[in-house]
Amino acid sequence: MFKHLFKLIWNKKKQNFLLISEMLVSFLVIFAVSTLVVYYYKNYKKPIGFDYKKVWVINYNNAVKSKKADSLTLFYETLRQTIKSMPQIEEVSYASNNYPFAFNQSNGGYDYNKRHLDGVDNLSADDNYARVFNLQVLSGRWFSKQDAVYTSRPVVINELFKQLVFGNENPIGKLLGNEKDKLSDRMRVIGVVSDMKLKGDYKPANPGVYSRLDTGSYAWVGTLLLKTGPTADAAFESRLYKTVSNAMKNSNVEIEHLDKKLVKMNQVSLVPAIILFVVATFLIINVALGLFGVLWYNINKRRSEIGLRRAIGATGKSVSWQLVTESLILATISLVIGAFFAAQFPLLNVFDMPPGVYMIAIFLSVLFIYVLVLLCSLYPGKQAAAIYPAVALHEE
Numbered sequence: 001m002f003k004h005l006f007k008l009i010w011n012k013k014k015q016n017f018l019l020i021s022e023m024l025v026s027f028l029v030i031f032a033v034s035t036l037v038v039y040y041y042k043n044y045k046k047p048i049g050f051d052y053k054k055v056w057v058i059n060y061n062n063a064v065k066s067k068k069a070d071s072l073t074l075f076y077e078t079l080r081q082t083i084k085s086m087p088q089i090e091e092v093s094y095a096s097n098n099y100p101f102a103f104n105q106s107n108g109g110y111d112y113n114k115r116h117l118d119g120v121d122n123l124s125a126d127d128n129y130a131r132v133f134n135l136q137v138l139s140g141r142w143f144s145k146q147d148a149v150y151t152s153r154p155v156v157i158n159e160l161f162k163q164l165v166f167g168n169e170n171p172i173g174k175l176l177g178n179e180k181d182k183l184s185d186r187m188r189v190i191g192v193v194s195d196m197k198l199k200g201d202y203k204p205a206n207p208g209v210y211s212r213l214d215t216g217s218y219a220w221v222g223t224l225l226l227k228t229g230p231t232a233d234a235a236f237e238s239r240l241y242k243t244v245s246n247a248m249k250n251s252n253v254e255i256e257h258l259d260k261k262l263v264k265m266n267q268v269s270l271v272p273a274i275i276l277f278v279v280a281t282f283l284i285i286n287v288a289l290g291l292f293g294v295l296w297y298n299i300n301k302r303r304s305e306i307g308l309r310r311a312i313g314a315t316g317k318s319v320s321w322q323l324v325t326e327s328l329i330l331a332t333i334s335l336v337i338g339a340f341f342a343a344q345f346p347l348l349n350v351f352d353m354p355p356g357v358y359m360i361a362i363f364l365s366v367l368f369i370y371v372l373v374l375l376c377s378l379y380p381g382k383q384a385a386a387i388y389p390a391v392a393l394h395e396e
Contacts, residue, residue: 016330018290019290019294019330020330020333020334020337021334022286022287022290023287023330023331023334023335023369023373024334024337024338025283026280026283026284026287026369026372027334027335027338027339027342027365027366027369028338028341028342029276029279029280029283030280030284030364030365030368030369031338031342031361031362031365032276032280033273033276033277033280034360034361034362034364034365034368035345035353035357035358035361036272036273036276037273037361038357038360038361038364039353039357040202040269040270040273042354042357043197043201043202043203043204044201044202046197046204046205048196048197048201049135049136049194049195049196049197049205050100050133050134050135050194050196051133051134052100052101052133052258052259052262053258053259054227054228054229054230054232055132055133055225055226055227055228055257055258055259056225056226056228056232056237056240056255056256056257056258057099057102057223057224057225057226057255057256057257057258057261058223058224058226058240058244058253058254058255059097059222059223059252059253059254059256060222060223060224060244060248060251060252060253060254061222061251061252069215069216069218069219072215072218072219073215073218075218076094076218079244079247079248080092080094080224082243082247083224083226083240083243083244086236086240086243087229087231088228088229088231088232088236088240089226089227089228089229089232090227090228090229091128091131091132091226091227092128092132092224092225092226092227093125093126093128093129093131093132093224093225094125094126094213094217094218094221094223094224094225095123095124095125095126095129095213095221095223095224095225096122096123096124096125096213096221096223097222097223098121098122098123098198099123099198099223099225100133100196100197100198100258100261100262101198101199101200101258101261101262101264101265102198102261103265103268105121105198106121106122106123107119107120107121107122107206108120108122110161110165110176110177110187110209111176111177111178112165112166112174112175112176112177113179114179115165117161117164117165117207119206119207120161120206120207120208120209121198121206121207121208121209122208122209122211123208123209123210123211124210124211124212124213124217124221125143125210125211125212125213126143126212126213127142127143127144127145127212129142129143129210129225130142130193131227132225132226132227133196133225133227135193135194135196136193136194137191137192137193138159138192138193138194139170139171139172139191139192140156140171140172140189140190140191140192141190141191142156142191142193143156143190143210143212147190147212148214150188151183151184152175152183152184152185152186152187152188153184153186153187153188153211153212154187154188154190154212155176155187155188155189155190155209155210155211155212156189156190156191156192156193156209156210157171157189157191157192157193157207157208157209157210158192158193158194158195158196158205158207158208158209158210159192159193159194159195160195160205160206160207160208161207161208161209162192164207165207171189171192172189172190172191172192173188173189173190174188174189175187175188175189176188176189176209187209187211193210195208196208199265199269200262200265200266200268200269201262201266201269202266202269202270203269224244237255240255241253241255284372287372288372288375288376292376292379292380296380296383319381320381320382321381322381323377323380323381324374324377324378324381327373327374327376327377328370328373328374328377330373331369331370331373334369335366335369335370338365339362339366342358342361342362342365343358343362345358346358346359
């Protein structure tokens, strides 16, 4: 049976080549869409790791022209206390501009015990940062005033950094950096916090290292993070803006809400998937119409063959099944070729995605193409089964 079908397919190899090519390209596009969908879904299911609701951001620049550390410290600490004294404000923190959903990033590499890890988020924050976001401290502690004086710079790492660098080893008290460096140039781990998905719901958390802002940081820091209470509304936001603007004359002050920034970040993240989805939709429609057309053409070209088969006793069901099976064999040939190329992605670690994402995407793409081909071939097969042998042979 299958030997006969393969012979029929081979005899029409030029005609089937285009159909196989269309299904191959469709598979690859569906594979790309499935990979993004699976990747986004797996990331979306993971907790975001912090409380971003009711957190406002004040961005500013050129607040104080003085370069003296004491003057800067006095100004910004006074501003902090002024904002903190407002009844609608629960906590205030200075931070670097790569705060959550900020479209800014700062990456670097870290060494530990002859191991090196690249792509680590470098974040700077003060002692109140963990309270603003209700950040969970898994071991050790967050920064405090006792870290103002140190022999090696204190840092806090996130859980992913701990797993990638330290594994099951307790990282508290361990030194990061080149072993040949001075002790004052190395970083001492004082705590481990939960992972923060800084780039929204659909992107994974990166390994991260938090450094403590000191009084010298006021010269370049331009972000205030505020945890607001339930009574903070638009009227309060207006009063807050006037308060900060009056304190920071000649400065560009902007107030943003993290929950709204998260929506924008998610929309930007979904753009590649939406573009691929539109392309895949048009391609699938093209393949479906192509399948219908080719099968319809085959039926008309093979009316005498089908009529002869029916005349010697073949049932309508067997004729219909033959056409469906031929279509599925063509799909299998294209899927084998497509799966070979798709398998290179997890083997070569392309785009640094987990191999499980690619394997699930391959399975979904194969299933989708088989279902599409089966649906497109059922009706032409039914039409072939309805051919009467006497009519077909008479036409011949």
